[in-house]
Amino acid sequence: MVARNGRRRVTIADVASHAQVSTTAVSKVIRNAGGVGPAAKHRIQSAIEELGYRPQTTARGMRGRTFTIGMVLPHIRNPFFADILDGLCEQLGDTGYQPIMVQGGVTRKAERQAVDALVDRQVDGIIMVAPLASRTRMEEVARETPTVVLARHERSTFYDSVLDDDDTGAEAVVKHLIGLGHRRIAHITHQDNSIARPDDLLHIIRAETYKRVMREHGLGDEIAVATAFYHEKGGYDGARELLSRSPRPTAIFAGADQAAIGALAAVHEAGLSVPGDVSIAGYDDTLLAALPNIALTSVDQEGAVMGRTAGRLLLERIEGRVSAVRFSVTPKLVTRRSTAPPPR
Amino acid sequence: MVARNGRRRVTIADVASHAQVSTTAVSKVIRNAGGVGPAAKHRIQSAIEELGYRPQTTARGMRGRTFTIGMVLPHIRNPFFADILDGLCEQLGDTGYQPIMVQGGVTRKAERQAVDALVDRQVDGIIMVAPLASRTRMEEVARETPTVVLARHERSTFYDSVLDDDDTGAEAVVKHLIGLGHRRIAHITHQDNSIARPDDLLHIIRAETYKRVMREHGLGDEIAVATAFYHEKGGYDGARELLSRSPRPTAIFAGADQAAIGALAAVHEAGLSVPGDVSIAGYDDTLLAALPNIALTSVDQEGAVMGRTAGRLLLERIEGRVSAVRFSVTPKLVTRRSTAPPPR
DNA sequence: ATGAAAAAGGGTAACGTTACTCATCGGGAT
DNA sequence: ATCCCGATGAGTAACGTTACCCTTTTTCAT
Numbered sequence: 001m002v003a004r005n006g007r008r009r010v011t012i013a014d015v016a017s018h019a020q021v022s023t024t025a026v027s028k029v030i031r032n033a034g035g036v037g038p039a040a041k042h043r044i045q046s047a048i049e050e051l052g053y054r055p056q057t058t059a060r061g062m063r064g065r066t067f068t069i070g071m072v073l074p075h076i077r078n079p080f081f082a083d084i085l086d087g088l089c090e091q092l093g094d095t096g097y098q099p100i101m102v103q104g105g106v107t108r109k110a111e112r113q114a115v116d117a118l119v120d121r122q123v124d125g126i127i128m129v130a131p132l133a134s135r136t137r138m139e140e141v142a143r144e145t146p147t148v149v150l151a152r153h154e155r156s157t158f159y160d161s162v163l164d165d166d167d168t169g170a171e172a173v174v175k176h177l178i179g180l181g182h183r184r185i186a187h188i189t190h191q192d193n194s195i196a197r198p199d200d201l202l203h204i205i206r207a208e209t210y211k212r213v214m215r216e217h218g219l220g221d222e223i224a225v226a227t228a229f230y231h232e233k234g235g236y237d238g239a240r241e242l243l244s245r246s247p248r249p250t251a252i253f254a255g256a257d258q259a260a261i262g263a264l265a266a267v268h269e270a271g272l273s274v275p276g277d278v279s280i281a282g283y284d285d286t287l288l289a290a291l292p293n294i295a296l297t298s299v300d301q302e303g304a305v306m307g308r309t310a311g312r313l314l315l316e317r318i319e320g321r322v323s324a325v326r327f328s329v330t331p332k333l334v335t336r337r338s339t340a341p342p343p344r
Numbered sequence: 345m346v347a348r349n350g351r352r353r354v355t356i357a358d359v360a361s362h363a364q365v366s367t368t369a370v371s372k373v374i375r376n377a378g379g380v381g382p383a384a385k386h387r388i389q390s391a392i393e394e395l396g397y398r399p400q401t402t403a404r405g406m407r408g409r410t411f412t413i414g415m416v417l418p419h420i421r422n423p424f425f426a427d428i429l430d431g432l433c434e435q436l437g438d439t440g441y442q443p444i445m446v447q448g449g450v451t452r453k454a455e456r457q458a459v460d461a462l463v464d465r466q467v468d469g470i471i472m473v474a475p476l477a478s479r480t481r482m483e484e485v486a487r488e489t490p491t492v493v494l495a496r497h498e499r500s501t502f503y504d505s506v507l508d509d510d511d512t513g514a515e516a517v518v519k520h521l522i523g524l525g526h527r528r529i530a531h532i533t534h535q536d537n538s539i540a541r542p543d544d545l546l547h548i549i550r551a552e553t554y555k556r557v558m559r560e561h562g563l564g565d566e567i568a569v570a571t572a573f574y575h576e577k578g579g580y581d582g583a584r585e586l587l588s589r590s591p592r593p594t595a596i597f598a599g600a601d602q603a604a605i606g607a608l609a610a611v612h613e614a615g616l617s618v619p620g621d622v623s624i625a626g627y628d629d630t631l632l633a634a635l636p637n638i639a640l641t642s643v644d645q646e647g648a649v650m651g652r653t654a655g656r657l658l659l660e661r662i663e664g665r666v667s668a669v670r671f672s673v674t675p676k677l678v679t680r681r682s683t684a685p686p687p688r
Numbered sequence: 689a690t691g692a693a694a695a696a697g698g699g700t701a702a703c704g705t706t707a708c709t710c711a712t713c714g715g716g717a718t
Numbered sequence: 719a720t721c722c723c724g725a726t727g728a729g730t731a732a733c734g735t736t737a738c739c740c741t742t743t744t745t746c747a748t
Contacts, residue, residue, distance in 0.1 A: 009488070009704095011703095011704055011705090012704065012705065012706095013704080021727075021728085022727065022728045022729075023704090023705080023706090023728090023729095024706080024707095024727070024728060024729075024730095025726085025727060025728080027705065027706055027707095028706095028727090030705095031706080033706095034725095035725075035726065035727070036725095036726070036727075037725080037726055037727085040726080040727080054460065054463075054464050055464065055704085055705075056405075056464060056466065056703090056704055056705075057402075057405075057461075057464045057465045057466070058401075058402045058403075058405030058406050058410065058465065058466045058703090058704080058705095059402075059405075059406055059703075059704035059705040059706090059733090060704080060705060060706080061400075061401075061402030061403075061405070061705090061733090062402050062403055062406065062703090062704080062705070062706090062732090062733040062734065062735095063704090063705050063706045063707080063732085063733060064705095064706080064707095064733085065706095066402065066465075068465070075426065076420040076425065076426050076429060076445070077423055077426040077631075079421055081420065082419065082420050082421040085420060085447065089447065098446065098458075098461040099446070099447075100444045100445065100446055100461075101420070101444065101445040101446070101447075102442065102443070102444055102445070103429065103433065103443075103445075114442075116398060117401075117442040117444075119398075120398050120399065120400060120401045121401045121402065121410075121412070121465075122400065122401070122402045144353070232631055232632070232635060233631075236635075261632070261635065262635070264635075264637050265635040265636045265637045265638070266636075267637075268636050268637035269636040269637075287576050287577075288576070288605070291576060291580075291605065291606065291608070291609035292609045292610075292612050292613040293608050293609045293611075293612035293613075294609070353734095355733095355734055355735085356734065356735065356736095357734080365697075365698085366697065366698045366699075367698090367699095367734090367735080367736090368697070368698060368699075368700095368736080368737095369696085369697060369698075371735065371736055371737095372696095372697085372736095374735095375736080377736095378695090378696095379695075379696060379697070380695095380696070380697070381695080381696055381697080384696080384697075399734085399735075400733090400734055400735075402733090402734080402735095403703090403733075403734035403735045403736090404734080404735060404736080405703090405735090406702090406703040406704065406705095406733090406734080406735070406736090407702085407703060407734090407735050407736045407737080408703080408736080408737095409736095
């Protein structure tokens with residue numbers, strides 16, 4: 001095809017004629033496939049350099065590989081996803097695979113389109129981060145393209161899983177708050193339109209664990225859940241609702257740091273202090289949580305490790321592994337100044 | 345090609361034989377190209393539905409279009425980029441163009457690879473957000489692929505520009521601080537390895553404007569700049585350095601909200617209060633700045649509008665426009681509680 | 689009824705790359 | 719000297735889609 005500047009893009013044929021060899025030889029060199037003698041190889045490499053040749057991924061795609069890894073994430077606003085991406089990029093390093101991201105959005109329909117877009121583009125592998133899709137749908141995708149799913153709890157033999165043990169993490173938070181003496185502990189959870197089995201979704205697990213631990217400590221009557229969203233606005237709205245109840249909670253466990261940041265804002269706006277009047281805890285241990293003026297108690301689930309692992313597993317799968325691997329990260333509670341004993 | 349599940353992906357030929365028409369007719373229907381009668385069209389659409397056919401983007405790419413828009417952004421951690429992306433997605437809507445993102449990273453080399461990856465994948469258009477590349481390089485890219493560049497100030501006839509008037513924005517911040525009575529106003533700027541003309545880079549403009557306005561108000565001797573990075577850690581480091589000077593500044597203008605958040609943390613950690621001891625201002629007016637417990641004075645540059653506009657301009661360019669458009673957003677100062685008169 | 693023009697729809701050749709098959713050439717073992 | 723084998727390298731046929739150029743049919747004005 002003719003580029004907009006009127007000059008054709010350099011193709012493998014141009015390199016071949018310039019180096020006086022066949023296109024086959026050039027192809028072998030750029031794939032490091034061997035079967036080319038040192039002299040010819042050198043001529044070809046010079047020609048590539050000289051002409052500025054770069055293989056066209058679309059054409060390669062037609063022959064089976066695009067050297068592209070697609071990552072679907074709900075939205076790019078959550079800094080935790082940035083940790084995951086950092087890990088992934090580190091793992092891919094100079095393997096020649098290019099990570100690309102698409103936004104899955106907050107509805108199943110949008111997510112489906114995003115995933116379809118990747119499949120249509122023949123990516124070599126797909127990483128789905130906290131997807132809304134049903135297991136059936138994910139297996140459908142995984143049958144066509146090697147797939148790793150992050151932050152979902154179901155077991156599948158068709159794709160690999162990388163997840164955080166949300167039950168352990170949430171339990172640690174609630175026990176920490178109870179240990180400080182809190183009884184009126186509330187929770188902010190996330191609303192979704194997933195049709196996945198509830199027990200496979202991280203926010204449901206965090207919420208259910210919260211309820212379980214409360215009941216196990218005889219606090220079943222104190223259970224209070226606000227259903228909002230895992231972002232600043234959601235945490236703000238959720239916390240406002242919880243604070244308006246009477247008696248108001250002395251601690252709020254937000255299912256994600258982003259929501260906890262919003263909850264901090266709501267508490268502040270209500271003229272209350274953290275942790276003097278209300279303790280706040282989050283989940284994910286994002287960089288924000290560690291800032292000394294926020295100092296949010298949170299749960300570290302090592303996003304970078306998850307991203308690295310996802311990358312490694314995906315490469316293995318692309319190389320041909322067919323058995324499913326499940327990698328679980330053990331979360332660690334990180335206590336900071338946002339949680340303290342309740343007011344007397 | 346045979347998919348991993350052993351079943352071939354459905355192709356246009358399958359649809360054609362199922363609907364008893366030629367592949368040409370099917371192609372015409374999926375492209376809405378006309379030249380197909382209503383009866384045949386209906387049969388084809390049914391066949392597409394029934395077989396679950398989806399065009400393969402790689403094959404389309406070989407014929408010239410991939411219906412893909414590539415966006416290069418330095419990293420996904422900055423929430424301001426999320427605003428831009430939201431605007432872009434809104435603009436693309438159901439045009440059939442799929443936005444994909446790649447990380448350009450913090451070095452020219454990494455950014456070049458990211459851009460090359462998009463070009464190699466034959467994306468129909470490229471949006472570069474705050475790139476490090478030289479103007480020459482961007483024009484090279486733009487000659488091959490329609491391009492819109494965000495947040496760079498040079499004028500080019502080969503690509504469109506969408507930018508914020510950083511001079512106006514920075515001037516508003518510094519004048520605001522001076523108006524409050526501050527004299528020892530410091531600035532946190534960003535370090536890069538760009539070889540672009542300094543005056544074309546947003547952080548240089550913000551820093552230079554800071555210096556200019558200081559001098560214009562007889563405060564040339566008070567100029568103090570910390571060179572760090574536009575992220576939380578950078579703002580934290582920069583603010584620590586500035587606060588250690590004697591006498592310490594009474595106000596810090598961080599060139600980006602992310603850095604301002606870090607600066608807030610540093611001030612807090614030093615046992616000082618905001619704005620009692622030190623005023624802090626940022627730039628970008630991200631969602632975080634608006635949270636009542638942060639309440640950061642900042643500059644709104646309407647990221648969503650920038651993203652929408654970038655999308656619109658790119659589509660126009662893909663449709664064939666060749667003249668260059670330059671769209672400049674006028675920034676608005678948003679004052680919040682993080683800035684106040686200096687201590688007496 | 690006739691002719692012309694428009695619409696419908698098919699055939700085919702690319703696009704750039706790679707996997708396969710095949711031919712040729714040295715060189716070493718017999 | 720002969721045979722065999724590995725290495726080198728070329729030729730060719732896909733991969734799925736679309737642009738272009740046909741032919742055939744229908745429509746409509748005369």
